[in-house]
Amino acid sequence: MPERAGTVRLLSTLPGYFWAASVALAAADLITKHFVFERLPEKFSVPIIVVDGFLRIVHSENRGGVFGLGQGSVAWLVFGVVAGGLVVWFAHRKDAKGLLVQLALGLVLGGAIGNLFDRLSLGYVRDFVDVCYWPGKHWPAFNVADAGICVGAVYLAAHAFWFMPKGKRKEKRR
Numbered sequence: 194m195p196e197r198a199g200t201v202r203l204l205s206t207l208p209g210y211f212w213a214a215s216v217a218l219a220a221a222d223l224i225t226k227h228f229v230f231e232r233l234p235e236k237f238s239v240p241i242i243v244v245d246g247f248l249r250i251v252h253s254e255n256r257g258g259v260f261g262l263g264q265g266s267v268a269w270l271v272f273g274v275v276a277g278g279l280v281v282w283f284a285h286r287k288d289a290k291g292l293l294v295q296l297a298l299g300l301v302l303g304g305a306i307g308n309l310f311d312r313l314s315l316g317y318v319r320d321f322v323d324v325c326y327w328p329g330k331h332w333p334a335f336n337v338a339d340a341g342i343c344v345g346a347v348y349l350a351a352h353a354f355w356f357m358p359k360g361k362r363k364e365k366r367r
Contacts, residue, residue, distance in 0.1 A: 210292060211284045214299025215306065222307030222337040229321040240323065253320040253334035270312050277305040294352060300345030307338030 233241070233252040241250040283289050284298045311318045320334035 208290075208295050211295040211299045211302075214296045215303040218300050218303025218338065218341040219306040219310070222304065222341070223310060225337050226307075226311070226319045226321065230319055233321070247325060249323045250321050251323045251334055253323070254317045255320050255334075256317040270309070273305050273309045273312065277302055277309065280305065293348065297345040297348040297352070300341040301349070304338035304340075304342035304345070307336070307341075 229250055230252060233239075233250065236252050236254060238252045240252075243249055280298055280302045284295060284302075289295070289298065308318045318336070318338075320336045320339070322336060322340075323331060323334045325332050
């Protein structure tokens with residue numbers, strides 16, 4: 194049966210590496226969380242020191258959003274679902290082609306999936322990487338999903354700023 198003009202065949206048109214990156218990151222996130230939280234089952238478990246004064250593995254429960262903002266809000270669950278949908282939609286667009294763009298979008302989606310899984314199954318996101326800590330002060334703990342989202346988002350921002358043709362950037366602003 195022929196397709197009508199303008200119809201979308203979502204799964205058949207998205208490149209395999211977008212989905213591969215998404216699945217790989219979500220799996221890596223959930224596997225690392227499983228092993229870390231099996232080793233550090235309680236919130237106040239003794240951290241695992243990797244590099245003294247710089248990097249340790251901790252048990253942290255984030256009931257909010259980015260950097261722990263909005264503790265206990267359901268809005269982060271809704272935001273994650275909407276953001277995931279937007280990433281899939283954007284990955285399908287003609288101007289989102291290219292290996293690195295698709296991989297970056299896959300990282301963002303994979304991170305969203307990993308964190309959404311936690312939020313839906315546990316009511317919070319499990320974080321465990323604690324860097325640059327000093328007694329009383331440190332960067333908020335994060336996980337593999339958060340790292341993937343950040344790497345993907347930074348690449349996409351850099352791509353839009355430096356690699357998108359100037360004519361398209363001007364068109365997008367209007």
